[in-house]
Amino acid sequence: xxxxxxxxxxxxxxxxxxxxxxxxxxxxxxxxxxxxxxxxxxxxxxxxxxxxxxxxxxxxxxxxxxxxxxxxxxxxxxxxxxxxxxxxxxxxxxxxxxxxxxxxxxxxxxxxxxxxxxxxxxxxxxxxxxxxxxxxxxxxxxxxxxxxxxxxxxxxxxxxxxxxxxxxxxxxxxxxxxxxxxxxxxxxxxxxxxxxxxxxxxxxxxxxxxxxxxxxxxxxxxxxxxxxxxxxxxxxxxxxxxxxxxxxxxxxxxxxxxxxxxxxxxxxxxxxxxxxxxxxxxxxxxxxxxxxxxxxxxxxxxxxxxxxxxxxxxxxxxxxxxxxxxxxxxxxxxxxxxxxxxxxxxxxxxxxxxxxxxxxxxxxxxxxxxxxxxxxxxxxxxxxxxxxxxxxxxxxxxxxxxxxxxxxxxxxxxxxxxxxxxxxxxxxxxxxxxxxxxxxxxxxxxxxxxxxxxxxxxxxxxxxxxxxxxxxxxxxxxxxxxxxxxxxxxxxxxxxxxxxxxxx
Numbered sequence: 001x002x003x004x005x006x007x008x009x010x011x012x013x014x015x016x017x018x019x020x021x022x023x024x025x026x027x028x029x030x031x032x033x034x035x036x037x038x039x040x041x042x043x044x045x046x047x048x049x050x051x052x053x054x055x056x057x058x059x060x061x062x063x064x065x066x067x068x069x070x071x072x073x074x075x076x077x078x079x080x081x082x083x084x085x086x087x088x089x090x091x092x093x094x095x096x097x098x099x100x101x102x103x104x105x106x107x108x109x110x111x112x113x114x115x116x117x118x119x120x121x122x123x124x125x126x127x128x129x130x131x132x133x134x135x136x137x138x139x140x141x142x143x144x145x146x147x148x149x150x151x152x153x154x155x156x157x158x159x160x161x162x163x164x165x166x167x168x169x170x171x172x173x174x175x176x177x178x179x180x181x182x183x184x185x186x187x188x189x190x191x192x193x194x195x196x197x198x199x200x201x202x203x204x205x206x207x208x209x210x211x212x213x214x215x216x217x218x219x220x221x222x223x224x225x226x227x228x229x230x231x232x233x234x235x236x237x238x239x240x241x242x243x244x245x246x247x248x249x250x251x252x253x254x255x256x257x258x259x260x261x262x263x264x265x266x267x268x269x270x271x272x273x274x275x276x277x278x279x280x281x282x283x284x285x286x287x288x289x290x291x292x293x294x295x296x297x298x299x300x301x302x303x304x305x306x307x308x309x310x311x312x313x314x315x316x317x318x319x320x321x322x323x324x325x326x327x328x329x330x331x332x333x334x335x336x337x338x339x340x341x342x343x344x345x346x347x348x349x350x351x352x353x354x355x356x357x358x359x360x361x362x363x364x365x366x367x368x369x370x371x372x373x374x375x376x377x378x379x380x381x382x383x384x385x386x387x388x389x390x391x392x393x394x395x396x397x398x399x400x401x402x403x404x405x406x407x408x409x410x411x412x413x414x415x416x417x418x419x420x421x422x423x424x425x426x427x428x429x430x431x432x433x434x435x436x437x438x439x440x441x442x443x444x445x446x447x448x449x450x451x452x453x454x455x456x457x458x459x460x461x462x463x464x465x466x467x468x469x470x471x472x473x474x475x476x477x478x479x480x481x482x483x484x485x486x487x488x489x490x491x492x493x494x495x496x497x498x499x500x501x502x503x504x
Contacts, residue, residue, distance in 0.1 A: 007290040007359050016233045024162050026359040027292035037160040037167030047300025055202050059194050065146040070129055073119040078127040081252040088219025092155040094121040121154040129175045130253030139258045145177040163280030164504055171275035177267040184268035188244040191272040192225040195240035204295040204413035205229050205285045206420050210476030222246035228475045230420045231284035234450040236475045236501040239281050242272035285416050292361030293383050295412050296405040297335050301342040304362045308369030322368055334405040358387050363408050384408045423450030430488040437470040451501050455494035457487035475499045
């Protein structure tokens, strides 16, 4: 079968933002709704999220965390307690002011029953969880308190983009209380390592770990750690954050405990989270001009079996063979779980059916027709190789299936890692830095730049200059690159390099 020119139009090089939207649409991941900025996550997209959620949930529980659920609504007074925190989220808050609707004289529904105190629809839960933690923590024996919540949040987004920025999105938020600063800092670092492990080993998405600058820090935190990934347009995506909150929220919420020696002490708290934005990062890390590519570890279906039935008299025999193969595949394991397989017996032309699965990004397609039954073969397509297809003996396919899925996972990570390395540069001169982030072709500004590792004397005015002049930000102060140097802005001493990039 001749390969289509491109399944996705426009291509990445032609219009990257529109290409992204078309990949989401072609893969049937999600779509916009009548509520501006909100999306419906469709079964294939939600299946990816379920696999992300289940894997992370297992990792959290292995580190001693337990799940709970907290209210969607937060009294305005709770946010008011922590001034820096409320300032950071005030412009994004959705506010409930009335309790019911009543029809006016014309039969038009109007808000009625004004609330005594407005309620904020959860943008994040530090303040409401802090209020509850203050009840639960009385003694050092109650610590550490390690809680996680899977929930939805609302941050009123003016420029929505599916999965990347939506008014409502799904996430997890971890919240913990510790007896000492050292324990809380260790927790913050542990969860960052957990996120990095997941991003690289499940999503095949290489990340840089580091600390945010004061200007980019989570509102109310003492420090914010993050993982930053490079997308195929060379922009950075903040894929997860872990915050050391010090005693700021303990003071605001009254989280106190009796210490070992009987003295009343304030707790040390953390919070950390990732969201459905991870799906957006996965798309932009791996997808190509034929559609989505899903790493096997998070793919809802790892193998799609496509019966080829050109003649009605052989249809029943082909379908039976496909059912038998599906059962055999499901008895195989990969990544310590049964292989997820789906047989697509819809009455569609073979080419149309095949390309639907290519655009959905399924790791492997397996086609079986009457001739394959005669020869004991299957026709296998690998999505990580651009859909390259080849005939294989049926038993050879089965025996190599586990290794094939592992290889696909590794290949996707290696390709993304090589791309990140190829587009990361150490830059020491100011004119070179400006040139790096100035588009060569004004019609395609998204294809210039990447990650720049520069020295910085920690003066925030240079950080502001970068934003104003180049529309780039310091993404993080990365781990492991603390060799001193000279700041190209001031000529002053720099304690180490920082990562500068355009970002989502």
